[in-house]
Amino acid sequence: MSENSVVILDGGMGRELQRRGAPFRQPEWSALALTEAPQHVQAVHAAYIESGANVITTNSYAVVPFHIGEALFATQGQALAAVAGTLARKAADAAQGTVQVAGSLPPLFGSYRPDLFEAARVGEILQPLVNGLAEHVDLWLAETQSSIAEAQAIRAGLPQDGKPFWLSFTLQDEDTDEVPRLRSGEPVAEAAQAAAALGVATLLFNCSQPEVIGAAIDAAKATFERLGVDIKIGAYANAFPPQPKDAKANDGLDELRDDLDPPGYLHWASNWRQRGASHLGGCCGIGPEHIAVLAGQLK
Template structure:
């Protein structure tokens, strides 16, 4: 994974669990398999590694009260996060090539809902995740972030002077004013400046339509050039149609877009690479077969 090479990330966990017949339903989403079929989670990690992923992400995305409920989170949140970390680590350690484990730090109050952010509860929800994951992960990945406020809050709650911090924002899917924006409405150029301030090693865009990612990569690259910093840029898009305004991610199981089969997705990822993205993978609905094509064609 030297400089100048493309780092291949994994794809989505939840849909892949469902496709394999693992326990999977709302509202627990991908957290259900952690307690009911941990071997299925490890098998998905392994499938991505065998497809050529250099980085796999812990299955801790749904380990928040929004998905598993307040009571269960209070009782088991840290243990579930630790299990998510351990399963990913085990798969990575068994790999033939070096594989990094990214510790997924999700939106703490629900995906796509910057309006639900509650600063007073960040420590209570973040600490069990960080404590559980810490022994197993190589980098911290705050993903599907809708606002810079939450990104700052998560960064502030991480152990100091430790592992690299990766930050991934989700974008507004409807590009009405030509300026790429986070779901909070903040321009990507401002979010990139915050990433610089936080010492982010890799800035990514995920859980959005492929169509809106290219301009976001351009905006981030231009911001970094203007600020004279070197920060990796990456992307991992969704394969489901744009969500209605009032939706939270994973409200239901949307049908996947037929045009985003592996060759269709490769078309987008190749464009992101041309624009300067060095870290490429997939989010909801992008599976091991997609990652295999990216690894083959872009790595």
């Protein structure tokens, strides 16, 4: 792709699975479909590709003990990750053009919960995911990361396989001050500097309100310019109302904001593009219809 081209990412998985009639319940969330309705997972991937996505993300976000339980993860975690990788790869290979598969590496101990991070346990949760996904993915995506420490731990646990490393942080939705911050409270500028030290190819912001992402893009761009590094910036926001500090990502299907229909979401994505973001997609509540509008207007 050219220097100025936009990379279109996919959107959320969970709500799309439910819309298609896939079994869907807490706490397993989207992982349930990997065993009970894999055809629906592949169909969602295909729908995003049809809408214009250049990159699709494996449905491995909920393949962690936090969602499927310690016992099931211990016996089937790697196998479930492999299924997620296989389904995404099949959808990408069936596409007319080139579609990349991003291997989703989720928060290992619970979304929005940097306080639950256990450095000593990173390997036992991360390695089954990596082992299951490795042969199917084109790049690694550590997404919805709430703290610098967990992002650093995930990067350290990845193989030296030459695949690009993308990192996506989730932001505080509350406008507590003018400094954009991760959910850990760490400033985005510090997170961007840490990302540069980790050798990320693309830094993104996801699973947050559209309103807080622009300032985060600005902070990341300024940091990268100061450091003299060429790192792409991207974003994929939620379509839900602001989530309180004690909220958990994937804790039920929230009502969607009326103003974040496809044209409304395009308004925000266009703003992020103007600020310098080159990788644009959607997170929770953003579906193929949103991605189609982004692809049609921003590519």
